[in-house]
Amino acid sequence: MTHTAIDLRSDTVTQPCTAMRAAMAQAPVGDDVYGDDPGVNRLQELAAELFGFEAALFAPSGTQTNLIALLTHCGRGDEYIVGQQAHTYKYEGGGAAVLGSIQPQPLAHQADGSLALEDITAAIKPDDFHFARSRLLALENTIGGRVLSPDYLRAATDLAHSRGLATHLDGARICNAAVQQGISLRDAVRGFDSISVCLSKGLGAPVGSVLCGSRSFIGQALRWRKMLGGGMRQAGILAAAGIYALEHNVQRLAEDHANALHLAQGLAGIPGLAVQMPQTNIVYVDLPQQRCTAVAVALHESGIIASVSAHMRLVTHKDVSRQDIAHVIEVFAGCIGNG
Numbered sequence: 001m002t003h004t005a006i007d008l009r010s011d012t013v014t015q016p017c018t019a020m021r022a023a024m025a026q027a028p029v030g031d032d033v034y035g036d037d038p039g040v041n042r043l044q045e046l047a048a049e050l051f052g053f054e055a056a057l058f059a060p061s062g063t064q065t066n067l068i069a070l071l072t073h074c075g076r077g078d079e080y081i082v083g084q085q086a087h088t089y090k091y092e093g094g095g096a097a098v099l100g101s102i103q104p105q106p107l108a109h110q111a112d113g114s115l116a117l118e119d120i121t122a123a124i125k126p127d128d129f130h131f132a133r134s135r136l137l138a139l140e141n142t143i144g145g146r147v148l149s150p151d152y153l154r155a156a157t158d159l160a161h162s163r164g165l166a167t168h169l170d171g172a173r174i175c176n177a178a179v180q181q182g183i184s185l186r187d188a189v190r191g192f193d194s195i196s197v198c199l200s201k202g203l204g205a206p207v208g209s210v211l212c213g214s215r216s217f218i219g220q221a222l223r224w225r226k227m228l229g230g231g232m233r234q235a236g237i238l239a240a241a242g243i244y245a246l247e248h249n250v251q252r253l254a255e256d257h258a259n260a261l262h263l264a265q266g267l268a269g270i271p272g273l274a275v276q277m278p279q280t281n282i283v284y285v286d287l288p289q290q291r292c293t294a295v296a297v298a299l300h301e302s303g304i305i306a307s308v309s310a311h312m313r314l315v316t317h318k319d320v321s322r323q324d325i326a327h328v329i330e331v332f333a334g335c336i337g338n339g
């Protein structure tokens with residue numbers, strides 16, 4: 001379990017800690033396709049309770065919980081309104097279109113990551129056989145590390161509902177958003193008919209996401225999960241990690257946010273780098289294209305793993321310490337400073 005490298009590619013690289021592994025090893029299990037796994041049932045009840053929904057469903061990935069949500073809300077020939085940079089639209093292989101015959105209606109984001117209410121209004125199609133049926137508004141929070149405010153989310157979900165659309169939140173990192181705003185998980189997702197939450201990112205579980213919704217929504221979602229191959233058997237071993245994550249790793253995300261800010265401030269002091277100040281755990285850094293190779297070599301030689309490009313993303317998480325951040329800043333200063 002030794003990992004000395006500092007991995008800033010994503011918060012998906014987090015390792016399950018010793019206590020989480022112990023919880024997994026001791027988990028009582030059953031066959032979850034029969035509904036017999038006590039750990040999965042407990043995780044689903046816990047997630048529903050924490051986020052304020054009637055029911056929840058555990059699935060192997062966030063791509064699957066988002067796809068299940070889209071398939072449950074929308075039918076063939078329906079469309080969902082979504083951001084151009086949204087994970088469901090851009091980073092999930094076009095699953096909703098491929099597997100659900102659901103047409104995306106992507107919209108450009110505002111600088112704060114939101115979709116303008118006027119743009120949403122303009123994208124909702126009238127009931128006319130020329131058009132796909134506008135059925136769902138799908139938002140993402142955090143989006144590229146930025147936090148959407150509860151006021152905005154309230155206005156956007158009210159707008160969607162007033163026009164007869166359902167609402168889905170890709171809340172892969174919703175816990176980061178809630179912690180950053182100092183609000184409850186329930187308040188962070190208010191207004192959405194369904195939400196997807198990743199346990200396998202900053203929360204530190206090895207596998208899994210939960211989908212939350214009404215009892216009837218989750219009932220239909222269960223059918224889609226089975227069809228997509230997401231019905232797992234003694235999944236309580238994985239659910240134990242998810243329960244541990246929700247019980248122990250939510251509030252500590254504040255440390256990741258503080259580390260991201262520290263990293264951004266340190267890098268901003270290096271001439272040649274343009275740094276966006278982070279709201280949560282994701283730092284974007286622009287560097288001159290001609291310095292990319294030198295940076296890649298220097299990071300590699302210093303035991304730092306990052307996806308180097310002229311527009312880099314660096315992600316902090318529980319396995320990156322304040323000391324690690326200081327080292328990263330030093331390495332950048334060393335190789336950019338003498339260019």
Ligand SMILES: *Cc1c(COP(=O)(O)O)cnc(C)c1O
Nearest residue numbers: 061062063064087140170172198
């Ligand atoms: C990571 C992520 C997902 C789902 O990811 P999986 O790797 O499939 O678990 C969905 N949405 C967003 C915004 C994400 O960052």
